Amino acid sequence: MSNFSSDEDVITLKEKLQHSQLVFRDLALKSRREATILKRLISRLIAASQAHEDPQLNERLSQIRRDIDSQDDVSRLIPQLALVERMVNRHNQATEKAKDALECQFQQSGETLKCLPGLPAQLKRDLRNLLINPDNQQQDGHHKIVALLQLYERALKLLSLPSNGLSAKDLLNIDRIHQLCTELQHLITELDFDGEVGDKLLDIRSRLLLTPDSQTLLELTLESVQLILDGTRNERKSSQVFLSQINEDLSVLQRHNGRSIDSSQAISSQRSSLNDELASSVETIQSQLREAESLEILRPKISQVSVNLESLVARNRELEEREQQLLEQLQHNEQKLDALYQQTMDYRRRLGDQERKLLLDPLTKVYNRAALDDRLEHEYRCWIRYETPFCLAMIDIDHFKSVNDQYGHLVGDKVLKVVARTIHQCLRDTDFIARFGGEEFVVLLPDADEETRKTLLTKVRETVAKLPFKFKDSRLTVTVSIGASMFRENDNTVEVLERADNALYNAKHNGRNKLVWA
Numbered sequence: 001m002s003n004f005s006s007d008e009d010v011i012t013l014k015e016k017l018q019h020s021q022l023v024f025r026d027l028a029l030k031s032r033r034e035a036t037i038l039k040r041l042i043s044r045l046i047a048a049s050q051a052h053e054d055p056q057l058n059e060r061l062s063q064i065r066r067d068i069d070s071q072d073d074v075s076r077l078i079p080q081l082a083l084v085e086r087m088v089n090r091h092n093q094a095t096e097k098a099k100d101a102l103e104c105q106f107q108q109s110g111e112t113l114k115c116l117p118g119l120p121a122q123l124k125r126d127l128r129n130l131l132i133n134p135d136n137q138q139q140d141g142h143h144k145i146v147a148l149l150q151l152y153e154r155a156l157k158l159l160s161l162p163s164n165g166l167s168a169k170d171l172l173n174i175d176r177i178h179q180l181c182t183e184l185q186h187l188i189t190e191l192d193f194d195g196e197v198g199d200k201l202l203d204i205r206s207r208l209l210l211t212p213d214s215q216t217l218l219e220l221t222l223e224s225v226q227l228i229l230d231g232t233r234n235e236r237k238s239s240q241v242f243l244s245q246i247n248e249d250l251s252v253l254q255r256h257n258g259r260s261i262d263s264s265q266a267i268s269s270q271r272s273s274l275n276d277e278l279a280s281s282v283e284t285i286q287s288q289l290r291e292a293e294s295l296e297i298l299r300p301k302i303s304q305v306s307v308n309l310e311s312l313v314a315r316n317r318e319l320e321e322r323e324q325q326l327l328e329q330l331q332h333n334e335q336k337l338d339a340l341y342q343q344t345m346d347y348r349r350r351l352g353d354q355e356r357k358l359l360l361d362p363l364t365k366v367y368n369r370a371a372l373d374d375r376l377e378h379e380y381r382c383w384i385r386y387e388t389p390f391c392l393a394m395i396d397i398d399h400f401k402s403v404n405d406q407y408g409h410l411v412g413d414k415v416l417k418v419v420a421r422t423i424h425q426c427l428r429d430t431d432f433i434a435r436f437g438g439e440e441f442v443v444l445l446p447d448a449d450e451e452t453r454k455t456l457l458t459k460v461r462e463t464v465a466k467l468p469f470k471f472k473d474s475r476l477t478v479t480v481s482i483g484a485s486m487f488r489e490n491d492n493t494v495e496v497l498e499r500a501d502n503a504l505y506n507a508k509h510n511g512r513n514k515l516v517w518a
Contacts, residue, residue, distance in 0.1 A: 060084050106144055107131065113148075113155060127151050154178060177217055181208045184221060189362055193231035200227050209409040242347055249340055256333055263326050267319055274315055281308050361435040363413060364420035372434035372442055376493050379432075379446050383487050391445040391453045393484035394500045395423060395460065398512040400439040403478075407471050415478055419464055426460045442497075457482055457515050465513060479513035486517075 060083070067080070110131045114124060130147055188205045204220050204227075212220065285305050359371035367375070376392075383390040397403075397419055404412040416439060423441060424433050432444040443460075445453050461482055469476040483504025485496050503518035510516070 060087065102145075106148060109152075110148060113152060116155060123151065123154055177214055178211060180217060180221075181211055184208055184217075184224060188224065193227075197227050197231040197234070206410065242343070246340065246344070249336060253333055253336055253340075256329060260326055260329055260333070263322065267322055267326070270315070271319055274312060274319070277308070278312055281305055281312070361420075364416050364435050366420045366424060366441070367432065367434035369434065369436065372432075372436065375432050375434070375444060379444055380487070380493050382446065388447045389449060389453075390487040391448055391484060392487070392496050392500050393443045393445065393457055393482055394436065394497075394504045395441045395443060395480050395482050396504055396508065397439040398479045398481055398508070403476070407476070411471055415469065415476075418467060418469070419478065419480065422464055422467060423460050426463055427456060431456070442500075453484070454515075457484060461513065461515055481507035481512050482515045483507055484515065484517050 060080070063080075110127060114127055114131075130144070130151065185205055185208050188201050188208075193201060201224065204224055207216075207220060285302070288302075288305075359367055359374075361368045379390060382388070397415065400412065400415070403415055420433070420435065420441065423443065427433060427443065427445075428448075430446060431448075432446075434442050436442045443457075445456060448456070461480055464478060464480045467478055469478055481504055483500045483502065483506065485499040485503060487496055499518040503516040506518075507514040507516040
């Protein structure tokens, strides 16, 4: 009995030991899994926090990232994380103070501008809306500053006019002329007419850059409207001529096909009758051969049958000639249909070219904002579905306004064209570039790993800096600043654009000609 009890104790002890081993293994797996999740979470938090401008903080974050990759025990990093947390809190407090100071300065500058004498009423209304509009509270600080600087520029242009007793109404008219010139320039930029109309519109755009007087602006506006009407009328006439020619050719083909069908039916009916007569003649000959007693009696009857056969042969040849004519007519119709098909395909290609031109920026010949919206939405859906790396970068030409002011807008346009072409040449075939507005471009890099996207964007920055611009016997150095961001969990396109824009702002704030990630 004692032996049996001892055996039971041994079995129970073994079961407990096995259970303990299983529990320990499960806890170890759970611990490793939790440590992996914690590492990944910390890495993502560090990557999201590296937009800070504090070099010491960025260095500390980079060190923590390296330690996470090299250490198995994450608990050793807790003191470093606590130190970084205090540094981030101090930095956030300093950022909030700077933000409050910027907001205060924004209000003070706005009030100072509002108090300037002699400003037109419309400019004051725009300034007042900027200062009191609650929507501004949702905007980034630098967007508000840019809007305020634009108002300062308008005011500066007005106040720099010769003081020859201009009334408030005169200043208001001058301000409106400046705004109308800008709007007309944007309108002409969005149009894309070929030939003489397109050349004349580009010439008007160049003349608008010189800020003409009211009379000249009116003349240029009327000329632009007339050119737009002429271009639209020419395109409509071209479409009408094409459609009329197509309709006429189809009508001719329809008539030819109708006659061909009638001829085919008539030939079929006559051939059927011919076959019946031929069968009847053959049957008559066979019957007469059976009934004939001698060849002399049969000879007249055979002669008559021979005459009938000759008539049938003649009628058959006539049918063959008509069939040949019908075949030639059908071949002609086939060639005509093939020509119509080619014309239709050419016209379709021209429409496709026009559609593509509507998606191209007329100046730089890269894609425009409308094309960017469509492509960004497509790539965003692909990113959600396949979860491949997707990078968005904003590229801005440094000191571009000074280029326009010093060398003129024609030189500025040339710089835009060359920079856009250079960026496009640095990218892969699967990448996408669009002009976002002014001197800003947006680049989409789908399915690009870390090394590829960094190499591409660095190549863009370095290649642009090496461009050999030379104007008026002086060399001009053009550089670009780049802000880039990756699509991450729960991101949408607006959030990524804002992050890239903030990174671009940091790149410009830190000295320009830099690539900054957010």
